Amino acid sequence: MKKHDVYEIIIAISKEIARKREGALFLIADSEKIKKIYKPLFPQIHRQFKINEQGSGKVIEKLATLDGAVLISDKGIFMAYGAKLSKSQPVHGHGTKHAAASGTTSYLKDSTAILVSEEDNFIKVFQRGKIILEMDSYENPKALEDKIISFISEGDTALLTAAGVSAAILGSAIIGPLAVVGGTYLAIKTAGGVIKKNWNALVNKKH
Numbered sequence: 001m002k003k004h005d006v007y008e009i010i011i012a013i014s015k016e017i018a019r020k021r022e023g024a025l026f027l028i029a030d031s032e033k034i035k036k037i038y039k040p041l042f043p044q045i046h047r048q049f050k051i052n053e054q055g056s057g058k059v060i061e062k063l064a065t066l067d068g069a070v071l072i073s074d075k076g077i078f079m080a081y082g083a084k085l086s087k088s089q090p091v092h093g094h095g096t097k098h099a100a101a102s103g104t105t106s107y108l109k110d111s112t113a114i115l116v117s118e119e120d121n122f123i124k125v126f127q128r129g130k131i132i133l134e135m136d137s138y139e140n141p142k143a144l145e146d147k148i149i150s151f152i153s154e155g156d157t158a159l160l161t162a163a164g165v166s167a168a169i170l171g172s173a174i175i176g177p178l179a180v181v182g183g184t185y186l187a188i189k190t191a192g193g194v195i196k197k198n199w200n201a202l203v204n205k206k207h
Contacts, residue, residue, distance in 0.1 A: 001052060001076030007112070007153040008145075009051050010072060013061050014116050014123045018137035023118035024064035025097045027085065027104060029111035031073035034080075037104060041068045042082035051076050069100065069113075089129065094119075101126040112152060125152055135181035148181060160188055162197075 010026050017024045027034070049056060051072060063081040064070045071079040088096070088103035101113035106129030113126040125133040133152060140148065150156035159179060178189040187196040 001050060003074055003153045004149055005052065006072065006074065006076045007149050009057065009076075010114055011123070011149065011152075013057055013064065014114055015137040015139075016057075016061055017064060017116045018121045018123055021118070021121055022065045022116070023097065024116040025069040025101060026064065026072060026114040027069050027083075027101075027111060028072045028074055028114070029108050031075070031077060031079060033108055033111070034071050034073065037086050037107065038069070038071065038080065038083040039086070040080060040082055041084050042066065044080055046078070046081070049078050051078055064116075069097075074110075098124075102129050105129055127152075131178060133179045133181070136183060138183040140181065144181075144186070148179075151179065159186070162186075 006028060010028065014024065014026065051057075051060060056078070060070060060078065066082045068082040068084050070081050071083050073079055085100040085104045087107040088099040089106060091098035091102050097115055097117075101115045101124070105111050105113050105126045109128060111127075115124045115126065116122075117124060121137065123135050123137070124131050125135075133148070135148070139145075144159075147156075147159040147162060151159040180187040180189065185196055185198055187194055
């Protein structure tokens with residue numbers, strides 16, 4: 001599976017979980033690196049499968065709401081569920097799932113954690129120990145959703161530049177830009193302030 005497709009599927013599942021006001025934590029990383037950073041909280045009664053197999057979305061959604069994290073390889077292989085991640089670092093004002101997401105992505109530099117927060121029903125994406133994007137559970141226009149997935153999976157800055165973030169800001173920000181995607185808007189938080197745009201204007205921009 002392509003990396004873009006892996007993230008697209010997990011984001012869609014995360015939105016379903018958020019709509020039901022439940023919590024979950026997904027970790028996407030290299031399969032060999034994943035094996036070294038967790039212990040199972042439950043017996044692993046499953047075979048490894050690709051997350052794009054028919055019917056797998058509902059299975060993953062149910063398993064994700066158990067305690068612990070769901071682990072997915074960057075090739076789209078379902079690795080484990082109910083996983084206790086061994087790397088953790090506190091996130092001010094938040095609990096153990098945020099700490100696990102921050103600590104693990106700080107330790108595995110090429111990993112991504114996608115956390116569905118029970119506190120506010122927002123989906124938070126962690127890379128390199130920091131939240132790089134937050135979004136609600138609304139369906140976004142396809143053009144904007146593609147920009148969001150490309151930003152997460154490939155580090156493509158088209159999402160940020162479409163919102164009016166300049167290359168200078170991207171290169172100089174001490175605190176990396178944080179994208180917040182709501183039902184009708186995209187807000188980019190940088191060290192210098194907040195840039196907010198209505199997504200209706202964004203979807204009319206060329207990719």
